Each structure stands twice: as C-alpha cells, then as structure tokens.
Amino acid sequence: MKPIRIEINGRAIDSAVEPRQSLADFVREELLLTGTHLGCEHGVCGACTVLIDGAPARSCIAYPVALDGARITTIEGLADDPVMARLRAAFTREHGLQCGFCTPGMLVMARDIVLRRPGLDDEAIRHELAGNLCRCTGYTGIIRAIRSVAAERAGEAPVVTRGCAVAPPVQVSPLTLPVTPSRIAAVAPAPVIDAAPLAAVDVRPEPLRNPVELVEEFDVPAPREKVWALFQDPARVIACLPGARLAAPSDGRSINAEMVVKLGPMQAAFGGTGIIVPDPENWSGTIHGRGIDTRSASRVQARLSYRLGKVADGAGTRVGVEVAYVLQGPLAQMSRGAIARDLAARLTAAFAANLDAALKGEAPASASAPLDAGSLLLAMIKGWLKRLFGRLSG
Numbered sequence: 001m002k003p004i005r006i007e008i009n010g011r012a013i014d015s016a017v018e019p020r021q022s023l024a025d026f027v028r029e030e031l032l033l034t035g036t037h038l039g040c041e042h043g044v045c046g047a048c049t050v051l052i053d054g055a056p057a058r059s060c061i062a063y064p065v066a067l068d069g070a071r072i073t074t075i076e077g078l079a080d081d082p083v084m085a086r087l088r089a090a091f092t093r094e095h096g097l098q099c100g101f102c103t104p105g106m107l108v109m110a111r112d113i114v115l116r117r118p119g120l121d122d123e124a125i126r127h128e129l130a131g132n133l134c135r136c137t138g139y140t141g142i143i144r145a146i147r148s149v150a151a152e153r154a155g156e157a158p159v160v161t162r163g164c165a166v167a168p169p170v171q172v173s174p175l176t177l178p179v180t181p182s183r184i185a186a187v188a189p190a191p192v193i194d195a196a197p198l199a200a201v202d203v204r205p206e207p208l209r210n211p212v213e214l215v216e217e218f219d220v221p222a223p224r225e226k227v228w229a230l231f232q233d234p235a236r237v238i239a240c241l242p243g244a245r246l247a248a249p250s251d252g253r254s255i256n257a258e259m260v261v262k263l264g265p266m267q268a269a270f271g272g273t274g275i276i277v278p279d280p281e282n283w284s285g286t287i288h289g290r291g292i293d294t295r296s297a298s299r300v301q302a303r304l305s306y307r308l309g310k311v312a313d314g315a316g317t318r319v320g321v322e323v324a325y326v327l328q329g330p331l332a333q334m335s336r337g338a339i340a341r342d343l344a345a346r347l348t349a350a351f352a353a354n355l356d357a358a359l360k361g362e363a364p365a366s367a368s369a370p371l372d373a374g375s376l377l378l379a380m381i382k383g384w385l386k387r388l389f390g391r392l393s394g
C-alpha cells in the first residue's frame with residue numbers, strides 16, 4: 001500500500017492505495033462516488049470519464065498510486081457547475097439519454113467540449129465525442145444537446161482545459177525500465193492506415209500552448225561523437241522509433257514521417273513533418289513537428305529536444321530527451337497522466353535499445369511494429385502486480 005494525498009471534488013483525501021487499484025474503483029468503493037460508471041474497464045467506452053487536473057481522463061485506466069497530488073473531479077463534483085447545469089437540462093430536453101449508463105461520462109466530456117470549442121458543429125462534436133460510447137440513444141439526441149449548449153456559448157471565449165499538471169515530469173534511468181526490445185518486437189504488425197498528405201502540414205516552430213511535458217534520460221555504451229553522428233541522420237533516428245518510418249527522403253534538416261500507434265482496438269497513423277535545429281556547440285538539438293491522424297481527426301504538435309553528455313570517462317553517452325506535445329481531437333483523452341508517462345518511458349526504453357543496436361551496426365529490433373499502447377499498458381500492470389506479489393511474499 002502506498003500513502004497518497006489527492007483532492008477529490010475539492011476535498012483533500014489522505015489514503016493508502018494498492019498499485020493495482022484504479023481511480024474508478026477508488027472513487028466508487030472507497031468514497032462511494034458511484035456517479036462514475038464502469039463499462040469496458042479498459043479505456044474504450046468513456047463511461048468512467050472524470051477530470052484529472054481539469055482535463056477529461058479515463059478513470060478505469062488511471063491509478064491513484066500515480067496521482068499523488070492530483071486534483072480529481074467526478075460528476076458529483078460538477079453538480080453546481082453552471083455549464084454542467086445547462087448540459088443536464090439540454091440532455092433532458094433533447095432526449096440525450098435512455099438508460100443513463102453512459103451519461104455521467106458523456107456529460108463530463110461534453111462539458112470539456114463546449115468549454116474548449118464554443119460554437120462547434122455536429123461533425124466536430126461527433127469527432128470530439130468519438131471516445132464515448134452509448135448503446136441506447138443512437139447519439140442524435142446527445143449531439144443535439146451538446147450542439148445547443150455549444151451554440152449558446154458561441155460568442156464566449158474558449159477555455160483551455162487540457163493542461164497537464166498531474167505530476168512533475170518523470171526521470172527514468174535505464175535501470176528502471178523493464179521493457180526489453182523483444183517484448184515490443186512481439187507486437188503483431190498492424191495494417192498501416194493512410195496518413196495525411198504530408199505537404200499540407202505547416203511546421204513553423206511556434207510555442208506550444210499547455211503542452212504535456214516529459215523528461216527521459218538513458219545511457220548508451222558508445223562515445224558521444226558516434227551518437228552525435230547518428231542523431232544527425234534522420235533516417236537512422238526514425239528507424240529506432242517503434243512504428244515510425246520516413247515517408248520521404250530527408251535532407252537532414254526536414255523530415256516527412258509516419259508513425260502508427262495502437263491503443264486497444266484503436267489505431268492511429270500520424271503523418272507529419274518536422275524541422276531539425278541542431279546545436280553542435282552544446283551537443284544538443286531540437287525537432288519541431290506536427291502531425292495528423294486523418295481517421296480520428298486527431299492532431300499533434302510536438303517539440304523534442306535532446307542533449308548528449310559523456311559518461312563512463314567518455315566510453316558512454318547519456319542521452320537526455322525532453323518532449324513537449326499538444327494532442328487535440330478524440331485521441332487527446334489517451335494522451336495524459338500516468339499512462340502517457342509510462343508509455344513515454346517504455347517508448348524511450350525501446351528507442352534506447354534500438355539506438356544501442358544501431359550503434360553496433362545491428363538492425364533495430366522493434367522498429368517495424370507499431371507502438372502498441374495497449375500491450376504496454378498490460379506490461380505496466382503486470383509489472384505492478386509482480387512487484388506487489390514480490391513484496392507480499394517478503
């Protein structure tokens with residue numbers, strides 16, 4: 001059991017939690033906040049949606065053990081919220097519910113949508129709501145209800161709700177990363193979805209608004225000069241990223257790339273472009289990029305900075321990576337919190353292993369398979385259980 005302190009609906013809660021306990025189980029069973037419903041319990045249906053630090057998230061795949069210090073709002077905590085009051089009335093008026101099982105998650109997500117995008121149209125609402133499933137209504141009444149509240153707010157300023165302040169960025173050393181390249185290589189290749197026309201994406205560097213930020217660090221057993229040379233070759237760097245490939249030859253300063261990511265039954269194929277800004281004097285560089293997954297209409301804007309330092313008297317290199325990204329659209333719910341950080345840590349582990357192989361002149365082990373967030377989540381849960389049972393057995 002790990003002691004945590006979190007704020008739930010404005011109340012500070014001190015508790016001790018087991019690593020495997022989901023946030024949904026915690027609020028329902030420990031706090032009796034049963035307005036949060038559980039449907040699929042693996043992050044697909046959206047019935048369990050709550051706000052974590054103001055942004056919608058699936059509480060069935062969020063874990064209190066990783067949310068120490070976070071601010072959680074469940075449907076009960078929005079009882080007096082004025083936008084929620086308008087949505088409740090609109091759902092009733094427009095017949096936006098029948099059995100009501102999906103409704104708490106729908107309402108939490110709908111509130112986020114109308115706050116962020118006042119005045120949006122039906123098509124945009126359907127895209128935004130793609131992560132919330134309803135078995136009864138056929139969605140028509142739900143869309144009408146959300147549209148009516150969004151239309152009422154058409155003249156109002158959008159509210160940014162997608163900040164990520166769940167926890168400070170994690171520092172992960174290679175010793176704490178349990179994923180081996182072979183585990184990721186075992187993921188079955190998925191069919192590639194057509195990516196967006198690459199030339200259409202504007203890559204001018206610009207500040208990211210409320211990005212999710214991640215910091216990772218790993219060592220590779222090769223001198224810094226050798227690692228630097230590899231980092232100057234975009235084709236070799238992209239080849240080390242699971243599920244990624246160059247869509248067109250690079251001139252060394254710009255890249256056109258595609259990356260396939262799987263999350264349970266969902267698959268996204270981001271196509272995008274980036275520019276590389278090296279800083280040889282400081283053994284560092286930055287890549288600015290943008291991409292779009294046309295199937296889900298999700299967009300990502302990202303900045304990746306790296307810095308190479310010497311370790312082991314120059315025989316090895318410490319690679320520090322800072323990633324900042326903003327994901328918009330239906331996949332945005334999957335992009336934050338503990339899952340995203342764990343995913344980033346495991347992606348970094350796979351990248352480090354592939355980089356190591358590439359520096360030895362070997363083929364990267366896991367580059368051809370898409371990054372499977374679902375299997376990585378499973379691996380994460382297995383790791384927690386293993387550690388828990390290890391402790392219980394002394």
Ligand code: FES
Pocket residue numbers: 037038039040041042043044045046047048049058059060061
């Ligand atoms: S119960 Fe959490 S997404 Fe379905």
Ligand code: FES
Pocket residue numbers: 096097098099100101102103133134135136137
């Ligand atoms: S109203 Fe029954 S599942 Fe949506």
